[in-house]
Amino acid sequence: MENTGSHLWMEIDTQALQHNLLTLQKEAGRSNSEVMGVVKADAYGHGIEVVKLLFDWGLKRVGVATVEEGCNLRKIGFRGEILVLGGFFSEEIDSILDNDLVPVVSCFEEGRSLAEKVGHRGETVKFHLKIDTGMGRGGFLERDLPADWWRKVIQSPFLSLAGIMTHFSCAESDREYTESQFGQFLTFLSHLPQDGTLPPFLRHCSNSAAFLLFPEMRLDLSRLGIALFGVSPTGDARLVVDCSLRPVMAIKTRIKNIKTLPANFRVGYGSTFVTSRETKVAVVSLGYAQGLFRSLSNRLEVLVRGKRVPALGTISMDQMVIDVSGIEGVKRGEVVTVLGREGEEEIRVEELAHRCGTIPHEILCSFRRVTKKICR
Numbered sequence: 001m002e003n004t005g006s007h008l009w010m011e012i013d014t015q016a017l018q019h020n021l022l023t024l025q026k027e028a029g030r031s032n033s034e035v036m037g038v039v040k041a042d043a044y045g046h047g048i049e050v051v052k053l054l055f056d057w058g059l060k061r062v063g064v065a066t067v068e069e070g071c072n073l074r075k076i077g078f079r080g081e082i083l084v085l086g087g088f089f090s091e092e093i094d095s096i097l098d099n100d101l102v103p104v105v106s107c108f109e110e111g112r113s114l115a116e117k118v119g120h121r122g123e124t125v126k127f128h129l130k131i132d133t134g135m136g137r138g139g140f141l142e143r144d145l146p147a148d149w150w151r152k153v154i155q156s157p158f159l160s161l162a163g164i165m166t167h168f169s170c171a172e173s174d175r176e177y178t179e180s181q182f183g184q185f186l187t188f189l190s191h192l193p194q195d196g197t198l199p200p201f202l203r204h205c206s207n208s209a210a211f212l213l214f215p216e217m218r219l220d221l222s223r224l225g226i227a228l229f230g231v232s233p234t235g236d237a238r239l240v241v242d243c244s245l246r247p248v249m250a251i252k253t254r255i256k257n258i259k260t261l262p263a264n265f266r267v268g269y270g271s272t273f274v275t276s277r278e279t280k281v282a283v284v285s286l287g288y289a290q291g292l293f294r295s296l297s298n299r300l301e302v303l304v305r306g307k308r309v310p311a312l313g314t315i316s317m318d319q320m321v322i323d324v325s326g327i328e329g330v331k332r333g334e335v336v337t338v339l340g341r342e343g344e345e346e347i348r349v350e351e352l353a354h355r356c357g358t359i360p361h362e363i364l365c366s367f368r369r370v371t372k373k374i375c376r
């Protein structure tokens with residue numbers, strides 16, 4: 001029944017993933033911080049099966065964007081803590097409780113509906129509170145919170161404050177602004193009673209970029225997404241290579257046919273490429289429907305037998321054309337690496353992101369529907 005995915009597949013390097021987890025946990029440990037794996041969007045396109053592996057290797061907490069993502073992790077048997085980062089509607093609160101998820105409360109409506117629904121069920125729910133220190137997205141501005149909000153929380157038999165968080169908007173690019181966000185967060189925390197009235201809670205603000213660039217901001221939890229998958233949050237691969245983090249995702253396809261075109265022959269929709277000489281071309285099964293951005297047209301290189309070769313012309317919906325003139329004896333069926341390593345050569349996510357003017361996160365997510373092969 002299952003298509004074997006022999007045209008196009010994603011290889012998940014589980015050894016690299018385990019290595020990254022242990023490396024990041026060790027590094028976090030130096031700052032007395034704990035790694036929370038951020039695994040929204042199908043674990044950044046790698047597929048939620050990897051989250052169970054991470055749990056087996058010792059990851060205790062993960063963050064997801066939605067209640068639905070949290071429930072899906074429970075369905076596959078993930079037993080660690082699941083923090084729902086991206087908000088929820090009141091009709092999702094039953095699922096939050098039934099699946100033992102920990103919601104982040106980012107606005108008054110969420111807090112109110114949570115207390116009400118949980119009270120109705122006669123239960124207590126752990127939650128984290130989100131403070132907006134300059135992202136302008138979810139979270140409370142300090143000035144909007146009533147001075148005694150925390151007293152109400154302590155007194156509520158239904159709500160149990162387990163964490164307070166904020167999120168940086170440009171840790172990868174703006175030191176000054178990140179430091180000001182961090183300062184505001186610390187100020188907010190310092191305004192809370194320090195006399196033990198509040199239960200112990202976890203403070204957290206760092207994503208991968210902040211974790212790697214500002215070790216002093218790690219606090220109790222470090223929310224790591226892209227670094228866990230061995231990809232740089234800044235687009236500069238050195239940042240993760242220097243910490244020995246390794247890419248987890250590879251994208252491979254195969255040559256469907258080969259032919260030689262004469263000089264001055266046009267290739268692809270819109271004739272955006274014209275051969276300048278006799279050119280041996282190969283067609284491979286990957287296009288924008290499978291997640292390869294069309295904006296990479298005429299800007300992409302792939303690996304064939306460990307050599308870099310250019311892709312030619314406009315990327316189609318399910319196919320593209322590559323130049324294999326330099327590859328002696330290349331055959332139909334041979335593997336082409338679009339992302340990943342072949343011997344000494346490597347195409348990295350950061351390279352693709354740079355070539356089409358986006359961030360590495362978007363490249364990873366774009367391949368999320370490609371058939372996975374878990375390699376141990």
Ligand SMILES: *Cc1c(COP(=O)(O)O)cnc(C)c1O
Pocket residue numbers: 038040085167206207208209223224225226227233361
């Ligand atoms: C996605 C996300 C992260 C992780 O970001 P990376 O850059 O992938 O490390 C951390 N915190 C929150 C709130 C997020 O939404």
